[in-house]
Amino acid sequence: MTNPPPNTTDRRPGGRTARVRTQVLDAVRAELAESGHEGLTMEGVATRAGVHRATVYRRWRDVGGLLVDLIGAAGEIAxxxxxxxxxxxxxxxxxxxxxxxxxxxxxxxxxxxxxxxxxxxxxxxxxxxxxxxxxxxxxxxxxxxxxxxxxxxxxxxxxxxxxxxxxxxxxxxxxxxxxxxxxxxxxxxxxxxxxxxxxxxxxxxxxxx
Missing domain, CATH: 1.10.357.10 (Tetracycline Repressor, domain 2)
Known part of the structure; x- marks a missing residue:
């Protein structure tokens, strides 16, 4: 009964919005695993994901929002x-x-x-x-x-x-x-x-x- 990481092959397709979500959540996972919560920043996630930071702030608002979506994505995995x-x-x-x-x-x-x-x-x-x-x-x-x-x-x-x-x-x-x-x-x-x-x-x- 684990918390499985989001997997891009398990996510629903859905155009650019879904691709951005995939990139950002994969970046959150990588940043979190490497640096922990203390090293997780909106700017770091945007840079790793190759997404403009304004997009990250607009959709997820803050680090808490990123974490919530990441956990939600884990729950979507079959x-x-x-x-x-x-x-x-x-x-x-x-x-x-x-x-x-x-x-x-x-x-x-x-x-x-x-x-x-x-x-x-x-x-x-x-x-x-x-x-x-x-x-x-x-x-x-x-x-x-x-x-x-x-x-x-x-x-x-x-x-x-x-x-x-x-x-x-x-x-x-x-x-x-x-x-x-x-x-x-x-x-x-x-x-x-x-x-x-x-x-x-x-x-x-x-x-x-």
Whole structure:
């Protein structure tokens, strides 16, 4: 459940306006990954994109506007949760995607998360993107229930399970800044599945407590 970078091949065609957006957002991504939020400027983006700075100011107004559109573009990319045939496999694959996005150099995902702490606009957009990604990933739990991998007496809270499965990867790489552990994606997934099977994430069907 990553924050994928905007990809020009995934964007909708749309003439000059779309081309300018592509150039500018690709420039924002590059500037952000290389220099972080502190080095992101409207002038730098315009220069890298080969677009007049007046155009950038007119359409995006400020750095916050650039970040919001960049996050929005990430949400436009066609992304599907893994489907490996088992809940453990799906969560492992998801964790590996996350680990890869956090360890690539430079890491756009890490830079974008850091930038969201400096812009209220970007923080709101980032929260919405995460909400959308969690909603997409609920299908992993739905498939597991249909396969009989999870208890059916009570509903499994998909979001809590997903958080438990992916949190160790974020904790290790973002908070602790530790060396990536190639075995962590599967260990974290396995632990979350065991907890889910034991009912740790179950809630009554009416949603009450």
């Amino acid at each position: 992304w599907e949760p893994p489907d490996t045939g088992s809940l453990r496999g799906d969560l492992t694959a998801l964790n590996r995607e996350i680990q890869a996005s956090l360890t690539e150099q430079p890491s756009f995902a890490v830079a974008l998360m850091a930038a969201s702490f400096h812009s209220e606009q970007a923080a709101r957009a980032q929260t919405q993107l995460w909400d959308d990604r969690y909603a997409q990933c609920e299908v992993l739990v739905e498939r597991a229930v249909r396969r009989g991998e999870l208890p059916t007496a009570q509903r499994t809270d998909a979001r809590n399970l997903l958080i438990a499965a992916t949190a160790p990867v974020y904790h290790q790489l973002v908070l602790l800044r530790a060396v990536p552990d190639p075995d962590l994606p599967e260990r974290a997934a396995a632990a979350a599945v065991l907890a889910a099977k034991a009912g740790a994430f179950s809630v009554p069907e009416d949603g009450g407590t």
